[in-house]
Amino acid sequence: MYDIAGxxxxxxxxxxxxxxxxxxxxxxxxxxxxxxxxxxxxxxxxYRATSAITKLAAVLMLxxxxxxxxxxxxxxxxxxxxxxxxxxxxIVLGVAAVFTSWWRRPAVLWLVxxxxxxxxxxxAGWETPDQIGIACKLIELVALGLTLRLxxxxxxxxxxxxxxxxAFPLMASVTTLGIWVGGLAHPDALHAHAGAILQxxxxxxxxxxxxxxxxxxxDTRASIARYQDPAVAIAAGFKPGAVxxxxxxxxxxxxxNANAVLDPNHPQALVYAxxxxxxxxxxxxxxxxxxxxxxxxxxxxxxxxxxxxGICFSPFGFEFSFETPFWTCPVGSTSITTPPMLHVWIVDxxxxxxxxxxxxxxxxxxxxxx
Amino acid sequence: MSITSPAVTxxxxxxxxxxxxxxxxxxxxxxxxxxxxxxxxxPFGIVEPGFRVLSLVTILVAIAMxxxxxxxxxxxxxxxxxxxxxxxxxxVASLLLTxxxxxxxxxxVPVLVNLVMPAAVLALLISRSGRAAFARPGTTA
Numbered sequence: 001m002y003d004i005a006g007x008x009x010x011x012x013x014x015x016x017x018x019x020x021x022x023x024x025x026x027x028x029x030x031x032x033x034x035x036x037x038x039x040x041x042x043x044x045x046x047y048r049a050t051s052a053i054t055k056l057a058a059v060l061m062l063x064x065x066x067x068x069x070x071x072x073x074x075x076x077x078x079x080x081x082x083x084x085x086x087x088x089x090x091i092v093l094g095v096a097a098v099f100t101s102w103w104r105r106p107a108v109l110w111l112v113x114x115x116x117x118x119x120x121x122x123x124a125g126w127e128t129p130d131q132i133g134i135a136c137k138l139i140e141l142v143a144l145g146l147t148l149r150l151x152x153x154x155x156x157x158x159x160x161x162x163x164x165x166x167a168f169p170l171m172a173s174v175t176t177l178g179i180w181v182g183g184l185a186h187p188d189a190l191h192a193h194a195g196a197i198l199q200x201x202x203x204x205x206x207x208x209x210x211x212x213x214x215x216x217x218x219d220t221r222a223s224i225a226r227y228q229d230p231a232v233a234i235a236a237g238f239k240p241g242a243v244x245x246x247x248x249x250x251x252x253x254x255x256x257n258a259n260a261v262l263d264p265n266h267p268q269a270l271v272y273a274x275x276x277x278x279x280x281x282x283x284x285x286x287x288x289x290x291x292x293x294x295x296x297x298x299x300x301x302x303x304x305x306x307x308x309x310g311i312c313f314s315p316f317g318f319e320f321s322f323e324t325p326f327w328t329c330p331v332g333s334t335s336i337t338t339p340p341m342l343h344v345w346i347v348d349x350x351x352x353x354x355x356x357x358x359x360x361x362x363x364x365x366x367x368x369x370x
Numbered sequence: 371m372s373i374t375s376p377a378v379t380x381x382x383x384x385x386x387x388x389x390x391x392x393x394x395x396x397x398x399x400x401x402x403x404x405x406x407x408x409x410x411x412x413p414f415g416i417v418e419p420g421f422r423v424l425s426l427v428t429i430l431v432a433i434a435m436x437x438x439x440x441x442x443x444x445x446x447x448x449x450x451x452x453x454x455x456x457x458x459x460x461x462v463a464s465l466l467l468t469x470x471x472x473x474x475x476x477x478x479v480p481v482l483v484n485l486v487m488p489a490a491v492l493a494l495l496i497s498r499s500g501r502a503a504f505a506r507p508g509t510t511a
Contacts, residue, residue, distance in 0.1 A: 004477055012478060052388035131477040138399075138482055145395035168395075169436070172402035180410075291473045309473070312411070314420055321414040321421055327480040328407040330424040331431055335480065337473025 002183065002310065002325055007074035008132040014070040015063050022059060050098050053146050058097035060143035061107065064114070065090030067136050079126065086114055104150055111144040115175055122182030129183045134325050137179070141172050179325040196357050199294045199305040199340065206300065213299025217354050219264035220284050220344040227270050230279050238270055248274045248368055249359065251285060262286050262296055262342070271343065273359075273367040280367065282359070283345040291337040299355065305340040306357040312336075389500040390450075393491050394443040397453060400487060401435035404428055442495075450495050450504045457495075461488040 004012075029047070032040035047055075068087035072080050089110050096103040115137055121127040145168050205213070227233040230252065234240065238252035253269045260266035267284035288295045288305075297303045312321045312329035313336045323335045342355060347367070350360035359367075408428030415422035435456070441449035464484040467474040475481060494500050 002477070002479065053391050056392060131479045135478040135482055138479065142395065142399055145399060146392065149391050149395055165440075168398060169402040169405070172399060173406050176403065176406040290471065312407075314424060316420045316424070321411045321418070324403065324407050324410060325479075326403045326406075327483050328403045330407050330411040330421065330428040331404075332424045332427065333411075333421075334467055334472070335474045337476065 002129060002131050002134060002327075004132055005074070005128070005130040008071060008130055011067045011070045011132045011136075014066050018063055018066045019059070022062065047098055051150075053150060054097050057107070057143050057146040057150070058094045060139050060146070061090045061097065061111075062094035064136055064140050064143065065094060067132070067139075071132070079121070082117070086110075090114075104147055107147050108144065111140050111147065112171070115140055115144070115171065119175055119178030119182070122179055123185070125182070125186040127182075128186065129179045129325060134179060137175055138326060141168075141175065144168065144171065176324050176326055183325060196306045197309055198357070199297060201297060201301040201304050203301060205302045209298065209300035209302060213302040213355065216262075216264065216298060216303060217344060217346075220267065221346045223264040224267065224270060224281065224284050224346070228281050230272060230281075233270055241269075248364065249282075250274065250279065258289060261288070262298075267344075268341075271345075273364070275367055276369070282347045282367065283343055285341050285343050287341040288339045291339050294340050295342060297342075302353070303342060303355045304357075305342045307340040308336075308338040310335070310337075388503075389494045389497060390442050390445050390503050393453065393494040393500070394439040396487055396491050396494075397435055397439040397442060400483075400491075401432045401439060403483065404435065405432035408432055445504055447504050450500075454492060454495050457488040457491045461485065461492065464488070 026047070029040050029044050033044040050058075065087045068083045068090065072083045072087070075083055093103055093107045093110055097107065118127070118133065118137055122129050122133075127133065148164075148168055151164075227236065227238070230240070233252050236254070237256050238254045241251040241253060243250065250272045251269045252272065254267075257263075257266040257268050260268070263286075264284075268287040269285040270281060271283040271285055272279040273282045286295065291307060295305050297305060310323050312323050312333040314320070314330075314333035316332060321330065321333065323329050327335060329335050343357065343359075345354045345356070345359060345363075348363060349356055350363050352358065352360045405428075408425050408431075411421045411425035411428065415425050438449050438453050438456075442453060464475070468485075475484065495504075
């Protein structure tokens with residue numbers, strides 16, 4: 001669900017390059033100080049006297065600053081200006097952390113303002129959350145936590161103690177929820193629903209693609225008609241998937257067909273709906289072998305594959321939930337990404353059509369009531 | 371801009387306290403992320419009974435991590451041992467998931483959260499300065 005936007009990828013290289021440059025500068029400083037160069041000795045001694053917690057906060061702010069500066073070309077107008085100001089601000093604060101005594105309060109304000117601004121931008125739909133942005137917020141959250149820990153304890157009243165204990169976890173939790181809400185409220189065009197990413201395709205199908213899609217539908221319908229009875233499917237090697245109270249559809253998978261590619265005679269799975277009179281065959285599912293390996297789409301935009309990302313899978317009871325933007329799942333479940341799949345619905349699938357990622361809700365209700 | 375005493379005084383924390391402090395901040399961050407993961411699973415628990423249990427367990431683990439972080443900061447040896455055990459388990463599980471072809475570790479965010487942060491906490495607590503910070507007076511680390 002949260003990918004790396006192509007124009008943001010350079011930020012990873014810039015962050016790594018910054019760490020290498022910082023290390024090289026420190027080595028050079030050490031060499032110069034060893035040779036008794038006055039200013040280098042002073043800088044080295046100041047650096048050495050700085051606590052590790054301050055040094056780490058400084059490096060994290062420098063990394064965030066560089067990421068903001070690198071991302072300026074991929075943003076427009078006000079956002080680009082804010083990135084410029086933000087980037088230089090973080091670099092100044094990162095350097096100031098080692099060499100000055102006034103940096104802590106401005107750093108806390110700068111970090112909080114940056115994180116809050118990102119959440120506002122995402123919730124408003126002005127920025128699409130991607131992994132670079134989310135990783136940057138994680139870096140800033142840790143820098144904020146470190147900076148807050150450097151605070152001199154004031155009067156030990158209970159409200160102050162409680163605020164010190166909850167402020168940072170609250171900030172981290174609100175940030176996570178904000179990014180999540182923003183991402184779900186403003187999905188890009190390639191999200192069928194939360195967790196399903198669609199194959200990029202052309203906007204309009206050609207007449208040839210319409211014919212090919214119709215052929216795929218009729219071939220699939222003809223091929224799987226023999227499996228109306230689930231017992232026949234099981235005898236042919238299809239294994240029933242786990243029953244889920246959350247999903248009335250059951251997939252019967254056949255591992256012997258794993259290597260077939262969009263072959264109507266060898267679909268990877270059959271889809272049945274749980275109805276009042278038992279299981280009813282409603283379609284087939286074609287699936288590729290590896291995540292990110294999109295299958296052939298003879299119907300162009302009509303036969304668009306999809307893969308499920310950002311879902312937490314629990315083997316206990318075969319259940320699913322969504323992972324958080326920081327890629328965390330509940331204990332006992334793990335994040336998974338499925339290989340691309342293409343459903344072919346042989347029942348009337350309403351407005352969504354015979355190749356949609358999901359079964360139409362009205363069709364689903366009718367099937368369940370039948 | 372002075373580069374001498376005022377800054378040095380303001381930024382200097384006794385070096386033995388740094389490893390527990392940094393580790394506790396990382397553990398609090400992890401606990402916050404776990405708390406949200408646990409809370410977010412509650413709606414799924416309405417229709418998926420397994421996630422009711424997983425969500426409750428996750429929230430309890432997050433609360434335990436907040437407690438451990440607090441006691442790391444107070445340099446309690448038992449907290450250090452518990453955190454080392456938890457982080458080592460988490461790191462090994464993440465490494466195993468990385469090997470499996472299920473797309474569990476794609477991109478910088480899962481790598482930072484599931485590999486770098488547990489590894490950093492482990493390194494801080496196992497390092498010489500980490501051991502020294504938790505050593506009782508009169509014992510050697």
